[in-house]
Amino acid sequence: MRNKIAPILNLVEYEDKLKPLTDRRPVASLPFACRYRLIDFPFSSLYNCEAESAALFISGSGHSLYDHIRSGSAWGLDSSVGGGVFTHSQVKLKSNRSAETKHDPFYYEDHYNYVTKTKADYVVMMGSSLLSNIQIQSLLQFHNDKNSEVTVVYKKVGRSELIEDTVHSALILNNENSGEIEAVKDIVSMDKDDSLYLNMETMIIEKKTFLDYLHQAKADDLDINVGNFIQYTLDMGLLIFGYEYTGYLKAIEDIKSYYDANMDMLDEDNFNALFYRADPVRTRSKNSAPTYYGETAVIENAQFANDCEIFGTVKNSLVFRKVSVGENAHVESSIIMQDSVIEEDTYLKHVILDKHVYVKKGARLEGTAEKPIVIAKNGVVYAKGESKEG
Amino acid sequence: MKTETVAMILAGGQGSRLGKLTKQIAKPAVPFGGNYRIIDFALSNCANSGFNDVAVVTQYQPLVLNRHVGNGSSWGLNRHNGGATILQPYSSVDGEKFFKGTAHAVYQNIDYINQKDPEFVVILSGDHIYKMDYEKMLDYHKKQGASLTVGVIPVPWEEASRFGVMNTDKTDRIIEFQEKPENPKSNLASMGIYIFTWARLKQYLADSQSKSRHMDDFGHDVLPAYLRNSESIFAYSFEGYWKDVGTIESLWSANMEFIDPNHELNIRDRDWRVYSKNPNTTPQFLTETAKVENSMITDGCYIAGEVNHSILSHNVKVGKNSVIKDSFIMPNAVIGENVTVEKAIVGEGARIYDDTELIGTEKEISVVGYGEEVGGYSDEK
Numbered sequence: 116m117r118n119k120i121a122p123i124l125n126l127v128e129y130e131d132k133l134k135p136l137t138d139r140r141p142v143a144s145l146p147f148a149c150r151y152r153l154i155d156f157p158f159s160s161l162y163n164c165e166a167e168s169a170a171l172f173i174s175g176s177g178h179s180l181y182d183h184i185r186s187g188s189a190w191g192l193d194s195s196v197g198g199g200v201f202t203h204s205q206v207k208l209k210s211n212r213s214a215e216t217k218h219d220p221f222y223y224e225d226h227y228n229y230v231t232k233t234k235a236d237y238v239v240m241m242g243s244s245l246l247s248n249i250q251i252q253s254l255l256q257f258h259n260d261k262n263s264e265v266t267v268v269y270k271k272v273g274r275s276e277l278i279e280d281t282v283h284s285a286l287i288l289n290n291e292n293s294g295e296i297e298a299v300k301d302i303v304s305m306d307k308d309d310s311l312y313l314n315m316e317t318m319i320i321e322k323k324t325f326l327d328y329l330h331q332a333k334a335d336d337l338d339i340n341v342g343n344f345i346q347y348t349l350d351m352g353l354l355i356f357g358y359e360y361t362g363y364l365k366a367i368e369d370i371k372s373y374y375d376a377n378m379d380m381l382d383e384d385n386f387n388a389l390f391y392r393a394d395p396v397r398t399r400s401k402n403s404a405p406t407y408y409g410e411t412a413v414i415e416n417a418q419f420a421n422d423c424e425i426f427g428t429v430k431n432s433l434v435f436r437k438v439s440v441g442e443n444a445h446v447e448s449s450i451i452m453q454d455s456v457i458e459e460d461t462y463l464k465h466v467i468l469d470k471h472v473y474v475k476k477g478a479r480l481e482g483t484a485e486k487p488i489v490i491a492k493n494g495v496v497y498a499k500g501e502s503k504e505g
Numbered sequence: 506m507k508t509e510t511v512a513m514i515l516a517g518g519q520g521s522r523l524g525k526l527t528k529q530i531a532k533p534a535v536p537f538g539g540n541y542r543i544i545d546f547a548l549s550n551c552a553n554s555g556f557n558d559v560a561v562v563t564q565y566q567p568l569v570l571n572r573h574v575g576n577g578s579s580w581g582l583n584r585h586n587g588g589a590t591i592l593q594p595y596s597s598v599d600g601e602k603f604f605k606g607t608a609h610a611v612y613q614n615i616d617y618i619n620q621k622d623p624e625f626v627v628i629l630s631g632d633h634i635y636k637m638d639y640e641k642m643l644d645y646h647k648k649q650g651a652s653l654t655v656g657v658i659p660v661p662w663e664e665a666s667r668f669g670v671m672n673t674d675k676t677d678r679i680i681e682f683q684e685k686p687e688n689p690k691s692n693l694a695s696m697g698i699y700i701f702t703w704a705r706l707k708q709y710l711a712d713s714q715s716k717s718r719h720m721d722d723f724g725h726d727v728l729p730a731y732l733r734n735s736e737s738i739f740a741y742s743f744e745g746y747w748k749d750v751g752t753i754e755s756l757w758s759a760n761m762e763f764i765d766p767n768h769e770l771n772i773r774d775r776d777w778r779v780y781s782k783n784p785n786t787t788p789q790f791l792t793e794t795a796k797v798e799n800s801m802i803t804d805g806c807y808i809a810g811e812v813n814h815s816i817l818s819h820n821v822k823v824g825k826n827s828v829i830k831d832s833f834i835m836p837n838a839v840i841g842e843n844v845t846v847e848k849a850i851v852g853e854g855a856r857i858y859d860d861t862e863l864i865g866t867e868k869e870i871s872v873v874g875y876g877e878e879v880g881g882y883s884d885e886k
Contacts, residue, residue: 148788149788150787150788150804189785383790383792386787386790390787391787395785396787397785398785400783400784400785401783402579402778402780402781402783403540403783403804404539404540404772404773404779404801405538405539405540405801405802405803405816405817405818406789406801406802406803407764407766407800407801408797408798408799408800408801408802408812409766409798409799410798410799412797412798414791414795414796414797415791415793415795416791416792416793417791418788418789418790418791419788419789419791419802420788420789420804421540421789421803421804422773424766424773433788
């Protein structure tokens, strides 16, 4: 389906509760499952529907994200005909600033220019913090079958699957079979036993409808996001449908949900649901050597990326690239990111080590599944258990 | 910038001694070490030596090899200036240009070299496992003002008769060449690496055509002709790990050596990396029942069985209660449950069904071919 969609990724996402992991990176470039970053999931959806280009809107330094995306070639976004990753940095959004100033005029202009310059018929909006693997072709087909102006992806979940003060919203459907959307509602106020249709902040829109909204949004100084869009569509009396997603989903909103999403991958059903489907998840490939497991290595239900050297015990954990685990080190129920070194005679349980953390001989760290200990990037953990910022 | 050097990697050989492992693919494309194919070593050496113009000359079963090399981007060889080029036989008004030998392969692609108009041409073979800085050899070639420099490696005297050996004088000038001699006069084996001053070689190759002399093979024809004409030929001695993996046994033993984390090649050295085309695949998943010891495992593997002193390439599956020992498993192979694999090479995409035993010995390594299926239901039962 070449040339049909203009994808816009809104990567200004709620990140406060993910600190320190989001100190130096947006949610979109959070490392996940040994060799991915969250952005790989929406990007793979784009790859699998043969999207040619994408526009990204981010705030703050995009270094870690741009370093990962580069030319976009890993997701087929680098064609010299119609291709490109159009990045728009330093976007000020209301959700991300304390003082409410007006939006930069370029904010609306950039959206307008991107959408009008592609030859697309539809605009697709996506984010990265709702981890999932969405098939855009099926969404488009549903959208056309329903003669819809706007179609929003949702998943039926329990209220308890989201954090207490979640920023996400739910769709109110007038009837589940037709999928027609009646309203959008904040989740925070809902009862903890409720089940709800989570707005997955992914939608497909007719190009003209999108441009009409842009006009309105600029006049009213509104954020361009799925929630506002639904409200606008309803106000205008346009046909808007919900499309049900039934695959793996996790809202990455705080350290615990990030930790749980990773741990979920150790369950084969979840792992297969996300990775072993017709549409593969793609990431930027890096040159690497195989991982070496020494004679003293003891591994039980764990995942690893290439380029590691493992001599200790690793249980129920996820280990990223270029990690070394020394003899008599015990790593359990933990996430160990790229370039970390765990020396011998150490003990880590319920721990998240960000990239390039050094755990010195004799160190012990033990968190809980509810509250894992996070060591920020470049940190050093000494034997007494004290950690130091890198 | 003018092109100083063109590297030609001769990758057209079948490698018939690898038996069913090279039935569908050329020897340089045979997987090695979990994450690599044999040609990656020569290609990475080129990239690390600063060579930008690298031609891969293919002929026998080139499909997998061509896809692997692609535009050379995996080795950083897709720059605007030069890059990797695949050269294959083609037909022209002079007839079909199939290659009769190493030198003939270069002659048939003389248009490519003329287009680059280099000062030196480096001839490499895509068959060996080694790390070598070709730039040092090129500096030596220039310093000696040689018309040909041959890369040589000292081998144990008792093995010298298996190689083409070079007899040198005190200044390292080559004075005699013996192909697989019964009584070798030297233990300096040719590595199949030649640096030619292009203007000179071009003359030899062109003359041979007009005078209908054969210049088909570098070892058999070109080198002897250079010697007869007293060209200045020097030997450049290489020291370090170098392995010809031309037989099943040598391929197996080179892989077994490769497992050692203290292996001389040091593949984790960030300053001289061995690059390859990395497939897009999942993390390696070792389940609760997995037991992995002294082994190398690659992304995309799923392991529920036991792996001991072995290399598993990407996307290999090992079922419960299966034991893989002293073996090299190539990419995408699927090994079922209750399978024993010992002293074996399992080919790409092979399937070994449940309850199968596959046990080789050091003298006779058990081999499962490319895409071959072993075990399972049969009518004989």
